[in-house]
Amino acid sequence: MTDLYLPPCCPALNDHWPLPQPLTGVQLVSACFDPTQLDSEDFSRCAIPPVPGVAKRQSEYLAGRLCARAALRRLTGVADVPAVGSDRAPQWPSGLVGSITHGRGWAAAVVARCSDWRGLGLDVEQPLPASRAERLAAEILTPNELLRLQALPVEQRAWRVSLTFSLKESLFKALYPLVLRRFYFQDAELLSHAEDGSARLRLLIDLTGDWAAGCELDGQVAAVDGHLLSLVSIPA
Incomplete structure (x- = not known):
């Protein structure tokens, strides 16, 4: 679904809607990821600022940001990557709202325009x-x-x-x-x-x-x- 670089640890993105009720104007992108396939250069190849931590933490963060980047591109045409705020919450581009989640080997992001939705919260759990x-x-x-x-x-x-x-x-x-x-x-x-x-x-x-x-x-x-x-x- 994208021509942007995807690393071996997160080789494919999925834009299907897995929840029971579709929401107008909301984009959801998900991905499976494998921490054992993370390479030290994956962040630079994806043009995403790295985060400290072990491979599990880095790969889930990278997968979540790749999903967010793809969802934003589908919504706006621009492949933005949300930064991390001082409170550790994603910082979405002006006029947009979204949420990122990741669990064991699975990550996803949702985004929408503030004119359609005031808030979105997405969570995945085992x-x-x-x-x-x-x-x-x-x-x-x-x-x-x-x-x-x-x-x-x-x-x-x-x-x-x-x-x-x-x-x-x-x-x-x-x-x-x-x-x-x-x-x-x-x-x-x-x-x-x-x-x-x-x-x-x-x-x-x-x-x-x-x-x-x-x-x-x-x-x-x-x-x-x-x-x-x-x-x-x-x-x-």
Whole structure:
């Protein structure tokens, strides 16, 4: 899908839409990557500033930026690469909004114009094993969410904890550029999740005047290549 250089550690990009609900004006690009194939010259060949760290960290960062570059090119015709801000968040070109995510061997980015979308938050996770999900549930879930979790069959609980974790990560990514304030798992709750992949979340704290406790936002989730992918989108 691109004539720009792609390194052996991330040799192909995919522009399919893996989530259940298409969003008008949003570009999503994903890629598989292999840290063992990373070469020390890959950043310079891709014209992307390098980041410190081990091969895993470098390859996931590079793959995420390659996805973002391709998504921006599809949206605007210009192959920009978002820089890293002092808060470590991607710095998107003026008039654009986006989000980058990466998991075990898989990365993706979404971008759109601010005239269409105020915020986008994308997150990919490996589904939690059942034993780890049970250990982490009280950290990730609110009391109401824990009550609903207990009503589920045991085999569904790990998926619900994983799904809630990912959606709250996406919620943070979508809202943080708008509020410039950090918030945490107990500060929002998952109200509903339907079989079609749609979800609804609610803030439990006041972040700003526009984003007060009780505000509700839409999300969606899908299983992709063994990963759990979620997106929270805020219309303009």
